[in-house]
Amino acid sequence: MTEVFWFSEQPYGHVTEDDIEGYESGRMHFPNTMFDPIKAHELYSNYHDQYALADQVGFDGIMSNEHHSSYWCMKPSVNIDAACIAKVTKNVKIAMLGNVIAVQDPVKMAEEIAMLDCISGGRIISGFVRGTAVETLHAGISPTENRARFEEAHDLIVKCWTTPGPFRWEGRYWPHRMVNPWVVPIQRDPHPQVWFPGTGSPESVIWAAERQYPYMNLGSLLDLTKQLKDIYFETANKVGYTPGPEHFGYLMKVFVADTEEKAQEVGRKYLWTEAHRNRGPAEFNDPPGYQSREALKIKMSRPVIGTGTMGKRMSYEELQDAYNIVVGTPETVIEKLRHIKKELDPGYILIYGNEGDMAHNDVMRSIELIGEKVIPAVKNF
Amino acid sequence: MVSSTASRKEITVLGTTVEYFVGGTGDTSLLFLHGAGGNSGWQKYHEELSKRYTVYVPSQAGFNGTERPDWVYTITDMAHFNLQLVNALGLSNYILMGSSMGGWISSEMASMDDSNIQSLILIDAAGIKPEKGEIAEIFMCSAQTRLKQRFYDPSQVENYEAYTRELTPDEVFTEHSNREMASRLCWRPYLHNWSLPFYLKKITTPTLIVWGENDAIIPVECGSLFQANITNSTLKVIANCGHSPAIEKPNEFMETVNKFLSN
Numbered sequence: 001m002t003e004v005f006w007f008s009e010q011p012y013g014h015v016t017e018d019d020i021e022g023y024e025s026g027r028m029h030f031p032n033t034m035f036d037p038i039k040a041h042e043l044y045s046n047y048h049d050q051y052a053l054a055d056q057v058g059f060d061g062i063m064s065n066e067h068h069s070s071y072w073c074m075k076p077s078v079n080i081d082a083a084c085i086a087k088v089t090k091n092v093k094i095a096m097l098g099n100v101i102a103v104q105d106p107v108k109m110a111e112e113i114a115m116l117d118c119i120s121g122g123r124i125i126s127g128f129v130r131g132t133a134v135e136t137l138h139a140g141i142s143p144t145e146n147r148a149r150f151e152e153a154h155d156l157i158v159k160c161w162t163t164p165g166p167f168r169w170e171g172r173y174w175p176h177r178m179v180n181p182w183v184v185p186i187q188r189d190p191h192p193q194v195w196f197p198g199t200g201s202p203e204s205v206i207w208a209a210e211r212q213y214p215y216m217n218l219g220s221l222l223d224l225t226k227q228l229k230d231i232y233f234e235t236a237n238k239v240g241y242t243p244g245p246e247h248f249g250y251l252m253k254v255f256v257a258d259t260e261e262k263a264q265e266v267g268r269k270y271l272w273t274e275a276h277r278n279r280g281p282a283e284f285n286d287p288p289g290y291q292s293r294e295a296l297k298i299k300m301s302r303p304v305i306g307t308g309t310m311g312k313r314m315s316y317e318e319l320q321d322a323y324n325i326v327v328g329t330p331e332t333v334i335e336k337l338r339h340i341k342k343e344l345d346p347g348y349i350l351i352y353g354n355e356g357d358m359a360h361n362d363v364m365r366s367i368e369l370i371g372e373k374v375i376p377a378v379k380n381f
Numbered sequence: 382m383v384s385s386t387a388s389r390k391e392i393t394v395l396g397t398t399v400e401y402f403v404g405g406t407g408d409t410s411l412l413f414l415h416g417a418g419g420n421s422g423w424q425k426y427h428e429e430l431s432k433r434y435t436v437y438v439p440s441q442a443g444f445n446g447t448e449r450p451d452w453v454y455t456i457t458d459m460a461h462f463n464l465q466l467v468n469a470l471g472l473s474n475y476i477l478m479g480s481s482m483g484g485w486i487s488s489e490m491a492s493m494d495d496s497n498i499q500s501l502i503l504i505d506a507a508g509i510k511p512e513k514g515e516i517a518e519i520f521m522c523s524a525q526t527r528l529k530q531r532f533y534d535p536s537q538v539e540n541y542e543a544y545t546r547e548l549t550p551d552e553v554f555t556e557h558s559n560r561e562m563a564s565r566l567c568w569r570p571y572l573h574n575w576s577l578p579f580y581l582k583k584i585t586t587p588t589l590i591v592w593g594e595n596d597a598i599i600p601v602e603c604g605s606l607f608q609a610n611i612t613n614s615t616l617k618v619i620a621n622c623g624h625s626p627a628i629e630k631p632n633e634f635m636e637t638v639n640k641f642l643s644n
Binding site: 140289293 | 520521522523526554557558559560561568569
């Protein structure tokens with residue numbers, strides 16, 4: 001049965017197009033003097049109220065994430081956000097998608113995630129991400145090390161959860177002669193589920209499929225997502241297992257209101273500063289070495305997946321046609337989700353439920369309507 | 382670019398195939414080490430030098446046509462690799478010249494063992510953290526910014542258009558790979574080695590340090606720091622010149638080098 005998750009980037013919605021316009025990039029160059037901590041305090045409170053309501057109205061889970069140097073995501077630590085979710089909710093799964101383990105201390109990550117699993121009573125899904133390149137640059141780490149660090153960190157975290165301590169770990173990046181984390185996860189079969197996200201890179205899909213980790217596609221267009229899902233399934237078959245909906249999730253922007261007119265009006269805020277958020281020199285988003293030379297060769301030799309849609313600015317209407325943005329009354333949204341279920345058959349529908357300066361009350365109403373009407377319908381698809 | 386007087390060759394070092402250009406027939410060998418941008422091939426100043434020396438211009442490990450050995454992660458690794466390259470090429474009592482990152486590598490090689498090095502020439506070398514200024518950002522910025530930083534006055538650069546033309550797909554791949562290798566070697570600490578000033582104390586080889594006065598990438602104060610730490614060294618600062626004196630002020634550069642080597 002399809003599970004429905006709530007997700008918010010927790011944007012600092014006070015930023016306007018005019019604020020960003022003059023800077024070379026929307027991330028590394030956009031100065032934090034534009035950030036007002038008092039306003040952020042109010043926003044965090046709203047976002048936590050939204051979490052609590054999502055739990056009450058029947059969402060299966062809440063997903064969270066982490067970004068750095070980003071006005072559109074005020075979460076530099078997914079673990080801190082997961083701790084908040086654990087305390088303001090009672091039932092939802094908490095999917096962290098995820099920790100940027102290439103730039104963190106993996107032993108501390110293993111401890112913190114285990115602690116969260118204990119605090120939440122075993123509700124943690126532990127996603128691991130390479131992060132956008134900016135996460136690595138912001139951490140002062142060479143992009144050439146990201147993948148190797150990611151893989152070593154992943155292996156060390158899993159070992160912390162599955163091997164009794166103390167043990168020795170003589171890795172290249174995190175050599176430890178004594179590892180013995182006191183706190184271990186509640187979920188021990190064999191450890192909290194690991195999810196892996198992606199937006200368009202086939203290499204990421206293959207990495208997840210090889211390990212039977214559910215792959216969460218973060219907001220790609222429907223056609224591209226179908227191609228990536230096929231790659232997952234092909235890899236799974238090579239590895240020797242039959243994947244199902246439980247291996248695949250799809251994130252989309254969903255806003256529901258009592259009237260179509262209201263939904264269309266508020267939903268337009270999904271385009272908030274869209275052109276600026278990842279703007280900047282290619283050296284920020286895809287610096288040399290962030291991809292392997294092999295991956296670069298493949299990328300240069302084949303047509304880009306989803307040619308014709310990627311990299312092109314799309315209108316609000318086009319994004320709705322592509323099922324990237326789904327807005328409407330409960331009835332119209334249910335029909336659109338039914339189409340996505342039929343086309344993609346995701347085991348997890350991840351609802352990116354607010355953006356920019358959407359009014360808190362509008363978002364709360366959207367959560368209520370999704371919980372009362374949309375989720376029960378999705379369960380019967 | 383390879384002129385009729387130079388040829389491209391290959392040699393195996395520690396299992397890695399190294400490409401290099403060689404030209405000239407002088408009794409004394411000169412080994413030139415390129416900077417973080419990679420090997421631009423046989424340049425005019427190589428041609429000039431090859432009138433007196435046998436000049437070797439290798440693509441260093443991981444750059445251009447030379448494979449990337451798995452174990453080379455630091456400039457110190459690179460220096461060890463290059464000392465083995467020197468042995469493989471059979472260079473004896475040779476002149477070692479390096480530009481920018483290549484200057485850093487050269488200085489680490491000489492610190493390890495300068496008994497076989499007749500003269501050392503460092504050109505706007507990376508490797509020492511400036512005390513007053515900063516080394517400019519060369520990775521997290523666009524190609525246009527990097528080009529702007531490199532030259533003080535583009536009108537002094539012969540065939541400047543070559544630096545701004547659109548690259549072929551093969552050239553894009555090579556440039557990307559070169560920048561990837563430079564990132565691997567130089568990211569952190571950024572374009573310097575905290576210990577280098579102490580390593581340098583061991584060098585006794587006569588050393589020439591050449592610097593563009595207006596170097597916008599590695600400030601000229603780094604030239605003074607190299608000079609202060611290498612016993613037998615001279616600093617020559619070239620006025621109205623950026624990070625690449627051999628290209629931006631070729632005549633003054635060659636005069637400086639020839640004068641030093643004649644002594």
